[in-house]
Amino acid sequence: MGKKILIVDDEPNIVISLEFLMQQGGYDIEIARDGQEALNKLGSFHPDLVLLDVMLPYMDGFEICQAIRQKPDWNHIKVILLTAKGREVDITKGTALGADAYVTKPFATRELVDKVHEMLEAV
Amino acid sequence: MRRALAFWIYFALGFLTFLVLLAGIIALLTMQVEEETRSGLVGYFSSNPALIFVPLILNGLAAFLAFRAFLSDYVLPIRRMTEETNIHAMVNPSHRLKEQGGRQVRRLAVAVNDMADKHEQLQNNFQHRLNEARAKLERENEILTSLVSGLSEGIVVCNLDGQILLYNQRAREYLGSPPQSGGASQIGLNRSVYDSIDRDLIRHGLETLKHRLQQHQHILPHRFAAAGSSGQLLQMQMLPVLDDVKKIDAIVLVIKDVTEQVEIDNRRDLLLTSLNEGLRTSLSHIRAAVETVTDYPAMETKTRDALLGVILGESQHLSGMIDQATLEYAGHFKSRWSMDTVRVNTLLKTLQRLAEDGGIRLEAGEEVPEIWVKVDSYTMTRILSRLMTSIAGDNPDVAVAYSAVRENRLAHLIFQWPGNPLSSEQLKNLRQEFISLEKEQNPFTIQEILDRHDAELWCNPAGSAQLATLNIIFPLVNPPTAESARVTVLDSSRPEFYDFDLFRRQEDIDDDLLSRRLDSLTFTVFDTETTGLDPAGGDEILSIGAVRLVNGRLLRSETFDQLVKPVKPVPRESIEIHGIQPEMLRNQPGIETALPAFHHFCRDTILVAHNAAFDMRFLSLFERNCGVRFDHPVLDTLLLSAVAHPNQDRHNLDAIAERFGVTIIGRHTALGDALVTAEILLKLIPVLISQGIKTLGQAQEASRDTFYARIKY
Numbered sequence: 042m043g044k045k046i047l048i049v050d051d052e053p054n055i056v057i058s059l060e061f062l063m064q065q066g067g068y069d070i071e072i073a074r075d076g077q078e079a080l081n082k083l084g085s086f087h088p089d090l091v092l093l094d095v096m097l098p099y100m101d102g103f104e105i106c107q108a109i110r111q112k113p114d115w116n117h118i119k120v121i122l123l124t125a126k127g128r129e130v131d132i133t134k135g136t137a138l139g140a141d142a143y144v145t146k147p148f149a150t151r152e153l154v155d156k157v158h159e160m161l162e163a164v
Numbered sequence: 165m166r167r168a169l170a171f172w173i174y175f176a177l178g179f180l181t182f183l184v185l186l187a188g189i190i191a192l193l194t195m196q197v198e199e200e201t202r203s204g205l206v207g208y209f210s211s212n213p214a215l216i217f218v219p220l221i222l223n224g225l226a227a228f229l230a231f232r233a234f235l236s237d238y239v240l241p242i243r244r245m246t247e248e249t250n251i252h253a254m255v256n257p258s259h260r261l262k263e264q265g266g267r268q269v270r271r272l273a274v275a276v277n278d279m280a281d282k283h284e285q286l287q288n289n290f291q292h293r294l295n296e297a298r299a300k301l302e303r304e305n306e307i308l309t310s311l312v313s314g315l316s317e318g319i320v321v322c323n324l325d326g327q328i329l330l331y332n333q334r335a336r337e338y339l340g341s342p343p344q345s346g347g348a349s350q351i352g353l354n355r356s357v358y359d360s361i362d363r364d365l366i367r368h369g370l371e372t373l374k375h376r377l378q379q380h381q382h383i384l385p386h387r388f389a390a391a392g393s394s395g396q397l398l399q400m401q402m403l404p405v406l407d408d409v410k411k412i413d414a415i416v417l418v419i420k421d422v423t424e425q426v427e428i429d430n431r432r433d434l435l436l437t438s439l440n441e442g443l444r445t446s447l448s449h450i451r452a453a454v455e456t457v458t459d460y461p462a463m464e465t466k467t468r469d470a471l472l473g474v475i476l477g478e479s480q481h482l483s484g485m486i487d488q489a490t491l492e493y494a495g496h497f498k499s500r501w502s503m504d505t506v507r508v509n510t511l512l513k514t515l516q517r518l519a520e521d522g523g524i525r526l527e528a529g530e531e532v533p534e535i536w537v538k539v540d541s542y543t544m545t546r547i548l549s550r551l552m553t554s555i556a557g558d559n560p561d562v563a564v565a566y567s568a569v570r571e572n573r574l575a576h577l578i579f580q581w582p583g584n585p586l587s588s589e590q591l592k593n594l595r596q597e598f599i600s601l602e603k604e605q606n607p608f609t610i611q612e613i614l615d616r617h618d619a620e621l622w623c624n625p626a627g628s629a630q631l632a633t634l635n636i637i638f639p640l641v642n643p644p645t646a647e648s649a650r651v652t653v654l655d656s657s658r659p660e661f662y663d664f665d666l667f668r669r670q671e672d673i674d675d676d677l678l679s680r681r682l683d684s685l686t687f688t689v690f691d692t693e694t695t696g697l698d699p700a701g702g703d704e705i706l707s708i709g710a711v712r713l714v715n716g717r718l719l720r721s722e723t724f725d726q727l728v729k730p731v732k733p734v735p736r737e738s739i740e741i742h743g744i745q746p747e748m749l750r751n752q753p754g755i756e757t758a759l760p761a762f763h764h765f766c767r768d769t770i771l772v773a774h775n776a777a778f779d780m781r782f783l784s785l786f787e788r789n790c791g792v793r794f795d796h797p798v799l800d801t802l803l804l805s806a807v808a809h810p811n812q813d814r815h816n817l818d819a820i821a822e823r824f825g826v827t828i829i830g831r832h833t834a835l836g837d838a839l840v841t842a843e844i845l846l847k848l849i850p851v852l853i854s855q856g857i858k859t860l861g862q863a864q865e866a867s868r869d870t871f872y873a874r875i876k877y
Binding site: 100129131138147 | 486571573618625
């Protein structure tokens, strides 16, 4: 069974690339455009990994991350936080809230793909 | 008049009168007797002249002894006692009359001393009350002084003549002191502010302020820039002090060092410009490439690959630019926010107090390590306090435990309590809240303030330990350096930095200096230590010490104290007197540097020294080679003491100090002696004024006339 990735981002311009890249990597993809949609799809789609943008409307990536970690069923889900904020406090907070990796925009697409592979292989 | 001379004149006059009287009596007697008896008598006395001269001489001798006894037992003791009574009354209340002279005079001395005891007691009572009142005033001044000296800005208050009435340590740092000036600064009470700041700048500022005042405009400070003593860029704000008819009486200058700020601004401008250009260029390349690729789908693969390569390369370049900018300038973007470097523990203690005021129990958990953060502590403690209120709102009677840890380059504040965590909904609302301060509302939301601090916060629900946690992280900073601590120490000593009596403008500045009253003058009281007594014979100055006396106040914080390296070695025997060891002089400036610095220190003042003739000879001998001239008016405390109390035998520094009740510290250092001399001058001035010697001219004239002026060195 192919691994599943949930992409949570509200900017279509980056979603196009992310979706394409992950499909090329052989994963099943679902897209969520805000926090609520993300939580719904987490329940229905059962992803193995979430690419989570921090800057989202209504509910930010940190909160979604915290929500994922609070549910024992979702404990195995890998979380990669994507953000344009690269401050040390943000990285520390992301890690403290249970993110597995923190990627700062702009990022090299190849490196992101490699990181996703690596994290899903380890499972 | 000299005492001995006076004695002989009085004696001669008395004896002459006696002779004339005697001759008159004899003449009258001889006229009463007959011719033969008269010639018989004349013949008798002519052949025995001893009969006339022996009684005459004996009589003269008796008269001389009687007169001398009268003089030494009555006249002179009474004269001395008069002066001593004066010394008691005006200078030193514990001074008592020496019992001397005849019995009645001694009794008088005892009686006067009894009265002096009562007088002193009365005066002590009075002095006690006066001291109490003064202490209160002093306390108020202290508050003012510490207020002013605690400011991070420099403050200078001056009157319209540019005379400085008040300043703080920071202003001194900014406007500074030239090197090798004996520690003397350009900034001092009664000094001219124009020594440090261009006169035209101040004049222009005054005109602007006057204009605004005439237009009844709201008084805004006038701003201008000036250079500091070590090349800093200073931003000055000039504010008027108005008198009761709304005329400008004085000005306040608030000085800020903006060198760093301007540098940051420049760098930011540079960054924006370079980003702007860089972004435009790269974007234009990308856009051109993308448009070409889309508009010509049939292009050769080679060209297409080349264009894609351009897009990739330029995008990478853009990413690099942003990374670089964030790395280099991150710290500078928040520069305008006023932040202090604060110990995390201090921040938490303040919070604890605030929370307790609001009825919330906050307890120290694990020990807080010695870490520092840069925060606007007022706003930040209020934000934290607001968070505590939220926690308590959900969990009544809760006790919150606080602690903090160091996490890499971050400070991590941890608040834990048994009960409900703050929900993300609550936190979200809190972030959008405006923090309300005492009077006004802070114009920023909590989130904006957290962003300014580079801070982040989140809440964890109760885990296995059954404790909910609120986390806040800040970037750490280094503890304040020793340099800034030094300033604080200087601030806490309380030098005489203010003198509001100088507010009275000196209208008579153009009048002849000589007709100025003694108590309105500014003096530089100085002393020198030398290798010997003979400047012409090659003796040199080793040390110059001086202190300023302004408006009857000794300014102990405005002193000049400079050792001077002599050309020739210091004679062994002189070291015993001045105590200046040759190794102390090794790194000191020579006279050619020290003398001009001293000259600058005492500009526009009256020079005063004890036995000034001696010091002035040294100064005048060296001044020519140093390119300065000491043409100041000079007063001599030795001569002035002799003028004030001509019947006292001794007028050396120690004797006067003892008579006047001046405590001597550091005698035989130039500065120590200068300080003693200055205190003596302070006490002499009222005595001189009571004797009608009121002006500088009169004091100089009286000095010239006194006996001691004839001593030549």
